Amino acid sequence: MTPSSADPSDPAAARGISRRAQSDIYRAGISGSTPRVPVAGDALEAAARSAMSAEAFAYIAGGAGAERTVDANRAAFGRRQLWPRPLRDVSTRDLSTTFLGVDRPSPLLLAPLGVMELAHRDADLAVARAAAALGVPYTLSNQASVAMEDVAAAAPGGSRLFQLYWSASDELNASLLRRAEASGCEAIVVTLDTHLLGWRTRDLDLAYLPFTRGLGIAQYTSDPVFQQLVRDRVRRGPDAAAPAAPPVRLTPKTVAAGLTIARRAGAVTGSGSIRDNLRSPLPRAAVETFLDVFSTPALTWDDLARAREWTTLPIILKGIVHPDDAIRALDVGVDGVWISNHGGRQLDQSVPTLDVLPTIAERIAGRVPVVFDSGVRQGSDVAIALALGADAVALGRPYAYGLAVAGEEGVREVVRNILAELDITLGLTGHTAVGDLDHHALRDVPGGS
CATH class of the missing domain: 3.20.20.70 (Aldolase class I)
Known part of the structure; x- marks a missing residue:
């Protein structure tokens, strides 16, 4: 097998x-x-x-x-070493x-x-x-x-x-x-x-967070409570007291991000049509709602x-x-x-x-x-x-x-x-079952810091 x-x-x-x-x-x-x-x-x-x-x-x-x-x-891990132990019957291991x-x-x-x-x-x-x-x-x-x-x-x-x-x-x-x-x-x-x-420098240098593209939020968009939060957000309209978001330049990457969001928005909009989802305010509202409630x-x-x-x-x-x-x-x-x-x-x-x-x-x-x-x-x-x-x-x-x-x-x-x-x-290491592993199987590296 x-x-x-x-x-x-x-x-x-x-x-x-x-x-x-x-x-x-x-x-x-x-x-x-x-x-x-x-x-x-x-x-x-x-x-x-x-x-x-x-x-x-x-x-x-x-x-x-x-x-x-x-x-x-x-x-x-480099500061620990395993002791090899021969001449033990380890023909069957569990x-x-x-x-x-x-x-x-x-x-x-x-x-x-x-x-x-x-x-x-x-x-x-x-x-x-x-x-x-x-x-x-x-x-x-x-x-x-x-x-x-x-x-x-x-x-x-x-x-x-x-x-x-x-x-x-x-x-x-x-x-x-x-x-x-x-x-x-x-x-x-x-x-x-x-x-x-976290302050993730690789992502910051690329100005890339997948959630802003609608990626990685499937547990949310498939959830009935989250879907209601999105609908409520759209119904309320823009919050006049909230700070204005910086303008987004229209570039090929902007268009690609919009298409990505639209492709994954069916659970929120109830439509499998990318064209319909592009026209709907719900997909973008889903991303913004996620960013608000994530943690x-x-x-x-x-x-x-x-x-x-x-x-x-x-x-x-x-x-x-x-x-x-x-x-x-x-x-x-x-x-x-x-x-x-x-x-x-x-x-x-x-x-x-x-x-x-x-x-x-x-x-x-x-x-x-x-x-x-x-x-x-x-x-x-x-x-x-x-x-x-x-x-x-x-x-x-x-x-x-x-x-x-x-x-x-x-x-x-x-x-x-x-x-x-x-x-x-x-x-x-001379063991036949993982439950037998303990500190005796290890040696700290001399002078390790």
Whole structure:
């Protein structure tokens, strides 16, 4: 059985994945074929850069400020070394784990990544199908290119979580969580660190934010509460008290942006006609409404209690970096803590997540699951994070790069390669199960800073 046809409900689905992955590649090489999706991380990123527009690559690959947090996340992995331990019987290895009370074939998750249509036209649909094929839970982004119901229909057997960006409209928040529960999501991941949009220099230099083009707002335009907010905005007309927006010059890019918005406006206008949507005030009003309600810098710990009123699903807080915040999360009764600095996209010179993982894991002491992301690029990274106390590890940019290179197949190959290297790392460190990894498998680099 190949990884793409494995039964994701079978905890043994990931066993032997490294042998199959290497065998497939080397056997194909006999006839001169090399992987369509590069295996090495740098080569994968370079291939994705070639496949995407400059704006798309900058948005997905870029970080905040001078991108020192992006570098720090990677450097933190470089300060840990794995101990090779031979002469142990590792002929049978098991990547399976339990997360949120469900047996999983591996400890890997796919982190929420927005605006995947920048990478490939199949966007979230391709990611969901690839994740389902390997039994890897996929965290649907609030900034998706495809509505959650359509993703569920495309991969009905897949495991899904839903990421919520806490909107300025509580009615909208409640509606999104109701939809997530109805569409089969297993948990809600409340992302905490985007209450202000990070200072993303690559995007600023290109003057490019996809949301202003109507991209990445499908969860909103498909939502009945949001649709009503848009209609109300049009009905009210311009706000005389609001500062006047700067004039927009009519250029070929302006026209292209208008067409993009019109193509994606059917859910709001009720029309599949681009011509009708170009004439309607609703598409532009949808973009402006989104920009108004996307987030709220006034969100506090006390506000989180309202989420319990909106859903019965487990709630995980994503964006925890300080140990005191992890304890506060336990105090408010959440069901999981997700250690993340948004892959370096929000705060420049942030504390790298791997450096705080051991302390947070020790303080939480198994009371709720600990999910980890930021800086994960390969299977050995997953092993290091597990050894330092993570219960599950989330992969971000690499799967987006795979999507850009080869669509659904690209995502599947990237995830398969991560799992295959994790399996090999497990065996070469003398372990037979991911649950056996702990700090004894690691050595800090001498003199590492």
